[in-house]
Amino acid sequence: MHSTLRASRAGCGASSAVRGPVASVPAKLAHSKRFRGSAQVVRADPTASGDVELWELHEELLREIEERKQHQARLLDQLNSIQVPSINTPSPTFTNNAPRMATMAPPPPPAAPAAPSSSSSGSSTFMPPKPPAHRQLERLKPVAQPQPSAPPPSFAQQVLQPVKPQQLMTPPPVQAPPPRPQQPVYEPYQPDQGAEDAPPAEPPLAGENVMNIVMVGAECAPWSKTGGLGDVMGALPKAFARRGHRVMVVAPRYEIYDDAWETGIRRIFRVMNQDVEVGYFHAFLDGVDYVFVDHPSFHFRAKDIYGGERQEIQFRCALLCKAALESVWHVPCGGIAYGDTNTVFIANDWHTALLPVYLQAHYRDYEQMKFSRAVFVIHNMAHQGRGPFVETEQLELPDNYREVFRLYDPIGGEHMNIMKAGLQFSHRIVAVSEGYAWECQTQEGGWGLDAIIRENTWKLRGIVNGIDYKEWSPMSDPHLTSDGYTQYDMDTLAEGKRQCKMALQKELGLPVDPDVPLLGFIGRLDYQKGVDLIRDSHGWLMGQGAQLVMLGSGRADLEADLRSMEASNRDKTRSWVGFSVKMAHRITAGVDMLLMPSRFEPCGLNQLYAMAYGTVPIVHAVGGLRDTVTPFNPFENKGTGWTFERADAEQMRHAVGNALETYRKYRPSFRDLQLRGMAQDLSWDHAAALYEEVLVAAKFQW
Template sequence: MSSIGSLAGSIQLVRNWKGSCVFPDGNAARLSGRRSAKRDVLFVRTGWKSGYRLRAVGGKTGSGGSLEGEPEEKKDEADDRAHATIAKSKQVLKMQSTLLDQIAKRKNLVSSLMSETSEQPKESISEVEISDASTTEPPTEISEQSDGYSTGSTSDNRTPIITESKPVESKSTPPESVTIKGRKSPEQVKQGTKAPKVEKVVPKPVKEENLGTATKTVEKPKIVPPTQEENKIEKKKSVVVSESNASEEEEKDSGPLAGVNVMNVIVVAAECAPWAKTGGLGDVVSALPKALARRGHRVMVVVPKYGNYSEAQEMGVRKYYKVDGQDFEVNFYQEYIDGVDFVFIDSPLFRHLENDIYRGQGQDILKRMVLLCKVAVEVPWHVPCGGVCYGDGNLVFIANDWHTALLPVYLKAYYRDNGLMQFTRSVLVIHNIAHQGRGPVENFRITDLPEHYLDFFKFYDPVGGEHCNIFAAGLKAADRVVTVSHGYSWELKTVEGGWGLHDIINNSNWKFHGIVNGIDTLEWNPRLDVYLQSDGYTNYSPETLETGKAHCKAALQQEMGLAVRPDVPVLAFIGRLDYQKGPDLIAEAIPWLVSQDVQLMLLGTGRQDLEDLLKRLEGQHRDKIRSWVGFSVKMAHRLTAGADVLIMPSRFEPCGLNQLYAMVYGTIPVVHAVGGLRDTVVPYDPFSNSGFGWTFDRAETNKLIDSLGHCLNTYRNYKESWKELQMRCMSQDLSWDVAAQKYEEVLVAAKYQW
């Protein structure tokens, strides 16, 4: 008890106190105590004489007296008094809560001090246990000379050190400090201000021989308030971070535009720009898949490999197919562009046709198309684009024109009739119904189809009699049928516009849709057009239309060898030279045109008699007419940019793309109101100041002259109205994104059709 008695006069207790002590004889004890009005009671929890109760005798501890020990079993009276003091202890809880908050703020200081004291012997380290708190504080020495924190150890005077959880501020200066960032308080977070900088003390280690006497004090952390500029910078950073996080979350949350309707789509055609193109079909097959891919679909294009496509990579897949009793080896090449897998079919039947992809007699062309469709329908099984095959689930084929109209028939006859590819659908797109793949009934054997499918192909009309019609079979077998404009879809149901297939189309009206084509706004865009970046041409936009188009017009006049006159209207014709496109109507209107002080430029290739006609017109009017026989992509772009008016007198036009290109470049179209031309060119109305060009309702020369007369009158006499007309044309959204969304609706309808 002598060791315990020596504690008298040095113990200062708070209510519900816990602590520990180390005695000179090496014994350690963990203590707890209660304080009352008359005396203080300490309980030995662990170590020396565990289970004893220590009573301060002779007054309050800290003002004289001694300690007596007795077994814990004899504490009945003390327990009664202890219970009585519980009510009073509640008053101290608030003070302890404040104390715990202060301790938590010094958590960083604790870690540095504890790392130093960990080098001392375990016997000399005092432990601190604070009830209802998880933060550990460094030990402190309670003495009259210092009220600060100090490292606890056993000194030479053999006086035990009792550690206490009461925090005491120090006024001494630390030997060195490190600046760290402080946490933001709730008020600072709300106000957006920068948190203050806190200087953390890192004490120097105490030498081992001086452990008995050395005492380290710690300076109170210095609060460095942020400057006004730092607060502004912090606010700006928080705004930028919050905006970037919001945009990232929006991008992360936003799925594909198609949503749950995402599908695998395989587009099959005989041509695709820029590798093979004879008309608008090649442009559609190139641009539509990219628009579908932007909506989130996985898209493949399957076309023949007619020449040496240097960028295409061989895939190492080899297959054999039988066509008309002969085996043909097929190899596959692939190129990935703008999210689309372009797959090229290499076979002896397709080679060396890059200059004339439809060369040969009817049966020769049919054999090539039979091979194309047989290979294409199995591509999703055999060709691993990106290392993974498309598979036949959630798959839709898009076949184009009669060249690939056999694909829906093969899908039905070879697979779906035999329980395969049950979830694969086919859509057939009509770009020009005038070409139907007609031939004698004997051509049916080339298709390698079961005999009962002959009824799909056998067709009779008053002109051709009984014959084999490939397009007719495709229309019957396809799950959905699409044509390239609303106007053309109406015309196909008439005797004049259906070219003999109007009855089949009317009977399939439930699966028939009209969707206007779009254009590739990256290739056909006056802002980006690569063909307008040399030879005096220039890129332009609606904001620079007046100056930019004038530069292009002057450059075009100079390149074509005509007088550079900004006041003369330039008229252009771009198209295939055949009866459908109506170049003969322009030729009949030449006497009137040359009398109007205009310049006429014609670009195209086709029928030999019409090519000779264009050359003859140029020879007769060298000062006003230029004819470019042949086809040039560069000249098509430059004519579209430099001309003031585009003439399209087509007798029928499923959709037409040149009028769309012209309007994007601010070139005003004058068209025959038929098919897609009726849908896309709204007649100009000077009273309501609306419309995009001029139209005529019959393919006759006098109707064409009448519309051109109104157009030239507006150009010469109503400059402001002409400029507004150009701006309206250029402000339209003619991209494929609009059409792709409508195609997607058709694909979904086909997907759920049974």
């Protein structure tokens, strides 16, 4: 056995092709696919047929290894021929002439199976002879790995790093590396070619006078309304917004409003010596933020806003004023609170007269809200918030402020007057018409505060109210689209007015006659509105062959008078006790003339609605009625209605007589009266521009 092993080692180390004796391998092992490329050692079959078959097996394995190397080289050449997008970072270089992608040495040839010894002393295993040395050096020597001299590859180099050969045993599909992300290029703005021709954006109508405006009132249409104040609170803020101001309206939340949402803001105030928690609800309509103060004392008061005991009303008013002042800091209208810079509060009537007082006593005296101002608007001087002076202790004010509320009235004696304090602490005062601003300075129109008004004349101005044409316009009135009514304008006035008149007569059960003069009245039934003057002249009117339609509610005795007038002349008079918005619009459109014999009228809105609908007003020349209705001059064919100078039934009958005669005998002149009324600009936009001048003056008053 030892001699056989020496002969085998000598044959493997020789450089010639002389083959030494080798052990035989089973025939089936030469054809086994699992045997190829493996390094397993199997036991020789003693029945094998010599070393020739073993050498042939070695030759076959070497050929397969060579074919595999050539196949891998072709794959590497194909990979290197792929065009890769250039990147600024250079690729690593190699120092030899090897292919660009490094190759791996093939696995060593498998070991030959052991052959049995020729000795008779048993069988044993041994390694097969090695192939010639020149074949080992030529075919089995691994290729040296290149050593790059460049620094560690960057991310871009890693993207292009060659794939290792062992990963290509089963070649995967080759894909190009992802493109390098493009960096954004920022270039200066270049306007479109047509932008030069486009008109520039219009600045706000208010220009540099744009400010934050907060209107505060006890009622606001359409959510709550008892009179003209509700209309003002609903329409004037929209006109401010159209001029570019940021506008907020603060009013109580009397009911559940579908379009107002809970803000989640809760605040605690000290009101009449008790802690009170309130919430805020918010709605955004027509460019205006409507903020509603929520507290149980306001709930279910929509039908009786000013009802209850005196101290109950005073509690609600004080709470509303304090909540309104804090709303600019805490209610995030549109996500941003108004703040106290460049802000003007507009308080309306005595219900909010405490706001200017609280602004000064609780904030400005402590260096807070230094750039906020308060403007007070007088809608009705007859209501002033009077009470015993001792009740000023419940207003949470210092003693020196309490004295401002003190007023001595020859009729009522010494008392607390809330409107008096509001007038004195406000930065500007507005009356709702120029005529009413003058009347407030008289003993008859000042209601005990005429001296205070005269002392503050320097900050007083009269501005006539307007109307909202979206709600009051015969061209778009939704109440004139059914039951025989029709919408009309100045061009179709004659036909439209005639059709609405006949529809109104039919709806109310009056004889349908488009030629009979039809008069109307819409308003609150009380002494101020002069309903008793109509009652005292009712018989005379019926004798003139006119028809009369009345709509309103109020004092029980006056309601009874309306029913009595209808009962005595059912073929000429109709009385609607109560109030209906739809009927108010239809009466305004259907009647020929509207009666407004008010004893005093700060401004009045019904006469404005009437002129917008081509209805001629007959008014007592007082307050805002004097400012808005120009007396008819038949000689110059000028004017917009008829007026009388004294609140007297005889005076009213004289004016109505002239109107009836013009209607019957001088119809073209009457038609011109209607058209002149419709041609006027009665919108709130004009009034808002005048209010803006007052707000700017308050802004620059330190």
